Amino acid sequence: MRRWCGFVVVAFIGWACLLGTLTLAAQRPGPGSSPKVEEDPVMARWERRVFEKTLPNGFKILVLPRGYVPVVAFHNYVDVGSAHESFGESGLAHLFEHMAFKGTSTLGTSDWAKEKEALDKMEQAHACYLQEKWKGEQADRDRMQACWDDFKRWEAEAQKYVITDEFGQIVERNGGRGLNAFTTADSTEYFFGLPSNRAELWFYLESARFRDPVFREFYKERDVVLEEYRLRVENNPIGRMFNRLVGVAFLAHPYGRPVIGFPSDLENIDIARALRFYQVYYRPDSMVAVAVGLIDPQQAAAWAEKYFGDLPPATSRLPIVTQEPAFEGERRFTLYLDAQPLLVMAFHVPDFKHPDRWPLDALSYVLARGRSSRLYQRLVLQKKLAAAVNVFLGFPGNKYPHLLVLLVVPNPDISPSTLENEVLDELDSIRKNGIRPDELERFKAQALHDFYKTFEDNGDLARSLAFYEKVAGSWRKLFETPRQIRAVTAADVQRVVQTYCVPERRIVGILLKKSVEQGGQ
DSSP states (O other), X not given: OOOOOSOOGGGHHHHHHHHHHHOOOOOOOXXXXXXXXXXXXXXXXXXXXXXXXXXXXXXXEEEEEOOSSSEEEEXXXXXXXXXXXXXXXXXXXXXXXXXXXXXXXXXXXXXXXXHHHHHHHHXXXXXXXXXXXXXXGGOOHHXXXXXXXXXXXXXXXXXXXXXXXXXXXXXXXXTOEEEEEEEOSSOEEEEEEEEGGXXXXXXXXXXXXXXXXXXXXHHHHHHHHHHHHIIIIITOHHHHHHHHHHHHHOSSSGGGSOTTOOHHHHHTOOHHHHHHHHHHHOOGGGEEEEEEESOOHHHHHHHHHHHHTTSOOOSSOOOOOOOOOOOOSOEEEEEEESSOOEEEEEEEEOOTTSTTHHHHHHHHHHHHSSTTSHHIIIIIIISOOEEEEEEEEEESOSSSSEEEEEEEEEOTTOOHHHHHXXXXXXXXXXXXXXXXXXXXXXXXXXXXXXXXXXXXXXXHHHHHHHHIIIIISOGXXXXXXXXXXXXXXXXXXXXXXXXXXXXXXXXXXXXEEOOTTTOOO
């Protein structure tokens, strides 16, 4: 089985486009909007088909029975992402995503008693190594090396008992498909599909990996994540730009920390800290599981009770209360790399539940989404100043105030500052004159197409329901989306430009090709 990692910094653009398709806002119209559009009868019928069950410990399952093919897609949304990490623990949410595929005390091991003994001694040796390392200049280098040698010896011993990817093998042997997961600033999400006559297996496996997690191959996976960082951030110009962007854009809010984590945190993390993080956040009341396909809702509810019902709820989880301080002026940064120049322009915008979400989505479409967008026409086709333009909303997360981001790739010999002025001119045009009726209609047609396309795939629909439950506040709001699309007006779009696309909310990042005078970095 091949499993991709949730944090893919080089795929921010593609991820954002997918997010735009699956996480359409469902809020009332903003100030100045047209009157409420009548309820969509098709969406009302879909909504009535959803079964909902919440267990006493807070675990929630949603079931949408549909179709004639005997398959069912499962999606488990865990309400924990990089925004929940403490200082010094960046990357833990993403790292635990890796750990959740390693099995339990009965899955993934040939002899748990011997493996556990080796793991315990390995962790003791690693703690010895870290304690000495943290002494800095006063560290006893010989002792450090001795502890490290012990650590590697016991790590190798524990590895002898590992049955690689037994979790995935069980899924595949039972006809499962699409076993995967991803981590964002807001969440960690796990999903796969099964034949309907094997649906109970999902409840058993999914509950087992959170009831009885084993941190086997922890440091091996930690090294995998560090390699991901080198590949997708250090050695990728777009990755470095976006890594810097969040740090400049968010001075206080935890959105300012990258999902993949900082290398220095990852290098100093241990199983004990990872276990504490798991014990706080991986609780049943932090989860919503969704099943879409040919499955009986009452049977699914019974399985949920059987396998998830005795998991203890959270006792020590605290909400994220940190807010970004007032915006007082434009923020800028410049990177000098031996790479293609780039321009990133971002604006602070409200969270997903805010009524301006849809007008902002319309703005992003009109500006830079697709070949008919203003910036593509202006910069790529007409003036031939840029090779590519893109835009995305909801970066780096959606639950809290986030960013609307424009990315522009200049043509050779075109400076990013030239493109910056062009983008600002286009925004100023919308600020003064608004958008044309045909632009608004194209946006609505495309947005409705993207929304309805979600219903073609069980997995996409399961993910959307889970997202709305945890981020929008209720899965029911998913079915309000067509009404909200149709309610957007040209005045709404003009208003959000005037409100949010202003200098004090703006972050500008420029990547310039490193000159000989600037030297290496």
